[in-house]
Amino acid sequence: MNEQAFIEALRLLPLDPGARGLADDCAVITLGSETLILTHDMLVEGTHYLPDADMADVAWKLVATNLSDLAAKGAEPVGVLIGHMLGRDDERFVSGLAKVLAHYKVPLLGGDTVAGAGTRTHGLTAIGRATCTPVPARNGAQPGDALWLVGEVGAAMLGFEALRDGTGADHAAYSRPHARLAEGQALAPLTHAMMDISDGLLLDAFRMAEASQVTLAIEGAQVPVAAPERRLECLTWGDDYALLAALPDGTQPPCEATRIGVIEPLGFAPLVVDGEPVLNASGLGYRH
Amino acid sequence: MNEQAFIEALRLLPLDPGARGLADDCAVITLGSETLILTHDMLVEGTHYLPDADMADVAWKLVATNLSDLAAKGAEPVGVLIGHMLGRDDERFVSGLAKVLAHYKVPLLGGDTVAGAGTRTHGLTAIGRATCTPVPARNGAQPGDALWLVGEVGAAMLGFEALRDGTGADHAAYSRPHARLAEGQALAPLTHAMMDISDGLLLDAFRMAEASQVTLAIEGAQVPVAAPERRLECLTWGDDYALLAALPDGTQPPCEATRIGVIEPLGFAPLVVDGEPVLNASGLGYRH
Numbered sequence: 001m002n003e004q005a006f007i008e009a010l011r012l013l014p015l016d017p018g019a020r021g022l023a024d025d026c027a028v029i030t031l032g033s034e035t036l037i038l039t040h041d042m043l044v045e046g047t048h049y050l051p052d053a054d055m056a057d058v059a060w061k062l063v064a065t066n067l068s069d070l071a072a073k074g075a076e077p078v079g080v081l082i083g084h085m086l087g088r089d090d091e092r093f094v095s096g097l098a099k100v101l102a103h104y105k106v107p108l109l110g111g112d113t114v115a116g117a118g119t120r121t122h123g124l125t126a127i128g129r130a131t132c133t134p135v136p137a138r139n140g141a142q143p144g145d146a147l148w149l150v151g152e153v154g155a156a157m158l159g160f161e162a163l164r165d166g167t168g169a170d171h172a173a174y175s176r177p178h179a180r181l182a183e184g185q186a187l188a189p190l191t192h193a194m195m196d197i198s199d200g201l202l203l204d205a206f207r208m209a210e211a212s213q214v215t216l217a218i219e220g221a222q223v224p225v226a227a228p229e230r231r232l233e234c235l236t237w238g239d240d241y242a243l244l245a246a247l248p249d250g251t252q253p254p255c256e257a258t259r260i261g262v263i264e265p266l267g268f269a270p271l272v273v274d275g276e277p278v279l280n281a282s283g284l285g286y287r288h
Numbered sequence: 289m290n291e292q293a294f295i296e297a298l299r300l301l302p303l304d305p306g307a308r309g310l311a312d313d314c315a316v317i318t319l320g321s322e323t324l325i326l327t328h329d330m331l332v333e334g335t336h337y338l339p340d341a342d343m344a345d346v347a348w349k350l351v352a353t354n355l356s357d358l359a360a361k362g363a364e365p366v367g368v369l370i371g372h373m374l375g376r377d378d379e380r381f382v383s384g385l386a387k388v389l390a391h392y393k394v395p396l397l398g399g400d401t402v403a404g405a406g407t408r409t410h411g412l413t414a415i416g417r418a419t420c421t422p423v424p425a426r427n428g429a430q431p432g433d434a435l436w437l438v439g440e441v442g443a444a445m446l447g448f449e450a451l452r453d454g455t456g457a458d459h460a461a462y463s464r465p466h467a468r469l470a471e472g473q474a475l476a477p478l479t480h481a482m483m484d485i486s487d488g489l490l491l492d493a494f495r496m497a498e499a500s501q502v503t504l505a506i507e508g509a510q511v512p513v514a515a516p517e518r519r520l521e522c523l524t525w526g527d528d529y530a531l532l533a534a535l536p537d538g539t540q541p542p543c544e545a546t547r548i549g550v551i552e553p554l555g556f557a558p559l560v561v562d563g564e565p566v567l568n569a570s571g572l573g574y575r576h
Binding site (some may be wrong): 002085117 | 290291293294295297298313314315317319320321322324326327328329330331334335336366367369370371372373374378379382385396397398399401402403405406407409411413415417449467493
């Protein structure tokens, strides 16, 4: 079964009506007076990190990518649970884990460790509490909204290439991404829709458009990119964890952000880039 | 790094003072008026299930074992997040997942799927809400308490052997274990200490004794076993998910349970079985 078929099959299961974890990265549940945000993401050796990667970087990325999901919900992290397959360089893994948890001041709540053979997998569950409700989702963008990007895209691509080619150039954008928690919390009360860009700006914008039943019109030249001479690659490469937000027209973001387009009524295509309609998502970015 | 060393290293990380997830299977956190119980356990192909196992059974066991951790805390499940590596018989996996979630009336909140190669791993995070506080832990057993077992031990061993040897005998006790949620919730307000027996009665009793700084004195003949002629094996085999509870002397359990021993002040050894001191845990049961 491929991923799409598996997720379709899962959708037939008894899903909590309030939960949208399979559609939207995070689950949102209300318990008493609290609204909790839960997310679980995995990293697989060879797929999500290079086989000779520094395991401290892998631990950092495992935590930061899950916290980025919380950031897109405007959530404040409560803690993480780790699912760890023991293997090479576990000391480095623990060292990276210590660094990233201290950086974000997030406690490790528990987890499980297993001995394993073959390809290593690492799972992480992050738990957050909503700082504002309703919790932003990717499906709320409205015609007339402005589209904003917090952060730039393409830096992870350059970092990946530096690592892959052993150039010695800085690769932190790829190996130690940043979860934009403060920005997410600042934006949450103002946004109609928000998500983090994990699989490429264009692919994730396409998803926001489809979920919101609108058209996102992006001006490519407005997008902050790490490599202007490779603009299209920057727009389609993932792993940057910028935040994409739809704000009502005239609302000024309370954090550094760049206006990269507008939301229009659903037209011929869900996504329009520099006036060119994009009819389907194939080739737009990284699909796990 | 072996598991023990890894966990010791993790203990140096910024752990929430209220969390004891690494020591005690579950994390316990308080948010507003709610107390949450969180647990994350993994199953590994070849280690936790036979390579030709029915994947519907694997899904069932993945959920039930995590819910059993919640049961030992007297928690009511709120939902689960799944970390799934795609592979053979995913249809069967989804079918087993549907069955077990419907059986326990627990929603799937979200998760992640990855393509993988080699040994498959499956992770599950279960979230529960405490039905009584303080939440039972394994470290509260007190001298004078009586030791009770909810369920029997050894049935999983027989089920495993039936599967392994292809005898056609019933193997549900091994492949579709039961999480004793109702019993855990009924016992929680009355217990001084509680845990589920995942790695064998004697090993887990040893752990409760060490955590509580007491001696557990077990009468082997009192323990309900599935194979009386192999009593010692039943006492050391895991996977039965019975509940072990220390109740004040004179307190009658509000559910079916068997009194199997008493709690004594810490003596020569943490565990005494039929009058024989057990000085260390090696060989007592299954250690992951």
